[in-house]
Amino acid sequence: MYPGDAHIVGIYEHPVRKAEGISLAQLHADVARGALEDAGLSVSDVDGYFCGADAPGIGALTMAQYMGLRLRYTDSTETGGSSYIGHVHHAALAIAAGKCNVALITCADNQVASRKFIGLGGVDWRGAPEQPFEDGYLMGPPALYGMVAQRHMYEFGTTSEQLAWVKVAASHHAQHNPNALLRNVVTVDEVLASPYVAAPLRRLDCCVMSDGGGAIVLARPEIASSLARPKVRLRGAGEAVKHNAGGKVDLSYSAGRQSGTAAFAEAGITPADIRYVSLYDSFTITVIMQLEDLGFCAKGEGGRFVADGNLISGSGRLPFNTDGGGLCNNHPGNRGGITKVLEAVRQLRGEAHPAVQVADCSLALAHGTGGSLAGYHGSATAILERV
Amino acid sequence: MTAAVQLPSAPEIWPEAVPYWQGAADGVLMLMRCLACEEHYVHPRPFCPHCGSNRTEWREAQGSGTIYTFTITERAPVFKVPAMVELAEGPIMMTAIVDCEPAEVKIGQPVMVSFCPTDGGAPLPVFRPA
Numbered sequence: 001m002y003p004g005d006a007h008i009v010g011i012y013e014h015p016v017r018k019a020e021g022i023s024l025a026q027l028h029a030d031v032a033r034g035a036l037e038d039a040g041l042s043v044s045d046v047d048g049y050f051c052g053a054d055a056p057g058i059g060a061l062t063m064a065q066y067m068g069l070r071l072r073y074t075d076s077t078e079t080g081g082s083s084y085i086g087h088v089h090h091a092a093l094a095i096a097a098g099k100c101n102v103a104l105i106t107c108a109d110n111q112v113a114s115r116k117f118i119g120l121g122g123v124d125w126r127g128a129p130e131q132p133f134e135d136g137y138l139m140g141p142p143a144l145y146g147m148v149a150q151r152h153m154y155e156f157g158t159t160s161e162q163l164a165w166v167k168v169a170a171s172h173h174a175q176h177n178p179n180a181l182l183r184n185v186v187t188v189d190e191v192l193a194s195p196y197v198a199a200p201l202r203r204l205d206c207c208v209m210s211d212g213g214g215a216i217v218l219a220r221p222e223i224a225s226s227l228a229r230p231k232v233r234l235r236g237a238g239e240a241v242k243h244n245a246g247g248k249v250d251l252s253y254s255a256g257r258q259s260g261t262a263a264f265a266e267a268g269i270t271p272a273d274i275r276y277v278s279l280y281d282s283f284t285i286t287v288i289m290q291l292e293d294l295g296f297c298a299k300g301e302g303g304r305f306v307a308d309g310n311l312i313s314g315s316g317r318l319p320f321n322t323d324g325g326g327l328c329n330n331h332p333g334n335r336g337g338i339t340k341v342l343e344a345v346r347q348l349r350g351e352a353h354p355a356v357q358v359a360d361c362s363l364a365l366a367h368g369t370g371g372s373l374a375g376y377h378g379s380a381t382a383i384l385e386r387v
Numbered sequence: 388m389t390a391a392v393q394l395p396s397a398p399e400i401w402p403e404a405v406p407y408w409q410g411a412a413d414g415v416l417m418l419m420r421c422l423a424c425e426e427h428y429v430h431p432r433p434f435c436p437h438c439g440s441n442r443t444e445w446r447e448a449q450g451s452g453t454i455y456t457f458t459i460t461e462r463a464p465v466f467k468v469p470a471m472v473e474l475a476e477g478p479i480m481m482t483a484i485v486d487c488e489p490a491e492v493k494i495g496q497p498v499m500v501s502f503c504p505t506d507g508g509a510p511l512p513v514f515r516p517a
Contacts, residue, residue, distance in 0.1 A: 132398035133430045136511045137483045143469045146458030154456070154494045198469075199459035246428035246436035247478025249471065251456060374471070375481075 006092035006103075007224035007387065008232045010039025010217030011342045013323075015179045017330060019110040019211035024056050025066045027108035027213055032067055035215035040227045041102060046217075048073035048100030050091055052083035053122035054109050054213075054333045063106070073100040079239075079378030080120055080370020081280060083107075084216070084337040086380040088366075089237035091218045101220050108213030109333025121333025130244075134375070141282065141334075142206060144374035146198030149285040151251045153200060155300065158288065160200055162303030164191035166284035167204050167327050169311035174324025176353040181208045182328040205284040207326035207336070214338040216345075230349040231387035235269075235363070238262025243376035252300075254369060255379035256293035263381035264295070269363065271295045274383070276347045276358045277318060278340035278366040281325040287311075290367055291318075294381065313356040322347065322356035337368035341382065348386040362386045393464045397508020404431040406445045408509035416448040416500045416512050418476055427476040449475045450500035451517065459489045468492055472514050486515040 012034025019027055028051070036042055049071050051059050060074035075090050077083060084107050091103035109121035119141070125131055139147075152158045168188055174180040186204060194203040224231050240258035264270060271294060279290045288302035296318060297305040305318075313319035323329045323343040326336040344364040346352045364384050371377035400408050410417035420427045423440035427448075434441045457470035466483035470492075473479045484492055485501060498514035505511055 129401060129432070130430050132400065132404065134481045136395040136398055136505065137469050137481055137513075138395065138463060138465055139469045139481065143458050143460050143463075146460070147456040147469065147471060150458055150494065151456040196459065196461065199461075201458070244429070244479070246426070247474075247480060248437075249455065249479035251471075 005096040005221060006218050006234055007221055008088070008216060008234070008345050008384070009219045009224050009227050009229055010035040010041065011214070011345045012038055013214040013330070013339060013342050014108070014212035016212045017179070017181050017210040018112050020113045022110065024108060024110050025063065027110060028055055028063055028106045029067050031108055031213045031215035032104055032106050035104070035217045039217045039219070039229060041217060043068055045102045046104045047071055048091060048094055048103035050075045050077070050087035050103060050105040052076065052107065052335065053078045054107055054335060055122070078123070079380065081282070081335040082337045082368030082370035082378045082380040083335065085341060085366055085368040085382050086239050086378070088216060088218065088234060088341055088382050089239060089380065092234045092237065095218060095220055101223060103218040105216040106213065107215070107332060107335055107338035109335065110211045111333060112209055112211045119334060121335055130375070141372065142198035142201055144372045145283040145285055146201045148251050148289070148373045149200050149283070152285060152288065155252055156303065158303035160192055161188055162307050163205055163284040163288070164188040165306045165309065166281065166287045166311065167191050169306070169309060169316065170281065170321055170325045170327040172312045173322045173356050174328035176355045177324045177329055180324040180329040181210055182324070201283055201285065207282050207331045208328065209334070210330050210332055212330055212332040214332070214342050216338070216341055232345050232348045232384050233387050234382060235385040236263045236265070236267025236383040237381060238266065239378065239380045241376065241378050251374060254289050254293050254373050255377055256290050256367060256369065256381065259379040259381040260294035260367065263383050267383040269383065273363050274365045275361045276322070276344065276364040277320045278344045278364070279320050280336055280340060280367060280369040281321055281327045282336065282369070284327070286369060286373065287320065289373065290369065294365070294367060313358060319356070319358050322352050337370065337380065340366040340368055344384050348384055394504055394506040395465050395511055397505045398511065400509065403433055407431050410447070411502055411510045411512055414502055416450050418446050418448045418474070418478070419443050420446045427478050429478045429480050451475045452498055452514065454484065454492065454494050454496045454498060455479050456494060457484060457492055470514070472498055483513045484515065485513045
């Protein structure tokens with residue numbers, strides 16, 4: 001019966017970007033309430049709950065008590081920033097299998113306000129066996145992705161100007177989002193004039209750091225049909241993990257190659273059918289790699305694909321991240337997967353900002369990368385369809 | 388020229404990795420090799436991540452390799468050139484390039500292992516231009 005048997009019926013993105021005066025548990029509860037209100041459902045309707053390591057305590061158990069959920073299905077899958085796209089996949093499977101009727105997914109973080117910068121919200125790296133062999137070199141995310149960008153430039157001739165075009169497109173979209181952290185439109189020259197953080201990546205090649213979060217509600221089709229909101233269904237999904245393979249490293253591609261292939265096969269469509277993409281944009285290079293790995297262009301052509309505004313809604317051939325993405329809008333807890341699904345749903349509903357709404361948007365793709373493209377990472381791809 | 392201006396923190400030493408850090412203290416880069424598929428691998432563990440065999444051995448690496456990729460982090464407190472080096476034995480490892488002009492570092496450049504003291508622990512393998 002899957003994948004046609006689960007619909008996204010409610011979404012919510014917290015407007016806060018620095019969450020002062022609110023606890024982590026309450027942020028989760030706030031985004032849950034927002035998405036349930038959007039759907040026209042209540043807490044008492046939820047019987048499945050999905051969260052990542054950003055949920056406090058024992059995740060689903062802790063939050064079930066706090067929110068008053070009565071659950072018969074839980075899933076605390078943690079794959080970094082891609083977790084929530086995986087949760088959409090898992091929730092659809094659980095609904096199709098009859099294990100739950102209404103599934104709630106939440107993501108939230110308050111690291112910026114609490115000044116506890118630990119990176120990936122909720123993840124404790126102690127005991128991770130690779131840490132002694134990597135930690136000492138002090139490679140934060142910019143250095144790790146800087147190495148990926150350097151290798152991409154070496155193998156494929158990708159340029160700093162091409163990387164900059166990704167940020168330029170995101171900024172064109174963010175100007176229309178009143179909640180976006182960075183609303184100024186920037187030019188390629190302005191990106192290139194920003195200081196290096198981890199060469200070849202510059203400050204404006206990096207995503208924002210923010211608090212907040214979001215939530216998604218999925219339901220069985222009969223329930224979705226009883227609600228007033230536009231219906232969006234999961235048509236295909238895929239997940240994959242890539243790691244250093246004992247040292248047989250190849251940084252030219254990501255796990256998106258596998259998760260994307262699986263998602264397109266399940267959906268029975270090709271990249272040419274997709275009208276809008278939400279792509280993980282921790283860094284500009286992440287977007288270029290994913291466009292290649294998902295098949296929107298040939299391997300190595302990502303730089304040329306994004307150049308000249310081709311990701312800008314209204315003028316480019318493949319509008320991406322029309323909320324401003326992680327590069328300009330929001331990246332709660334360094335976990336951008338949730339916002340990727342939210343903006344894809346807005347596009348399919350026709351509820352994106354009019355200046356960036358894609359005409360007749362019937363098929364959209366949301367893709368996330370969690371962890372590090374230079375080390376291990378998870379990829380999750382969801383192909384969503386307006387019903 | 389780049390050198391560590393501040394000592395990196397001491398690595399945590401897992402029981403399975405003691406020979407790696409003992410080797411580093413002795414100025415030798417130690418690698419694990421599978422006796423079944425004969426592949427070297429990182430990071431240390433008592434089974435082969437390629438074929439699953441638990442017949443493995445420690446070997447002294449040649450200590451030579453080439454730069455697979457790198458980045459320049461001018462404002463970093465310790466290493467200015469984090470990198471990944473492809474060892475002569477095959478595996479690619481995370482490390483840092485020292486004793487170099489960052490602007491002159493290139494992918495494919497030959498490098499040799501060196502060891503950087505840490506804050507009260509075993510030294511870290513790093514690489515310098517060969």
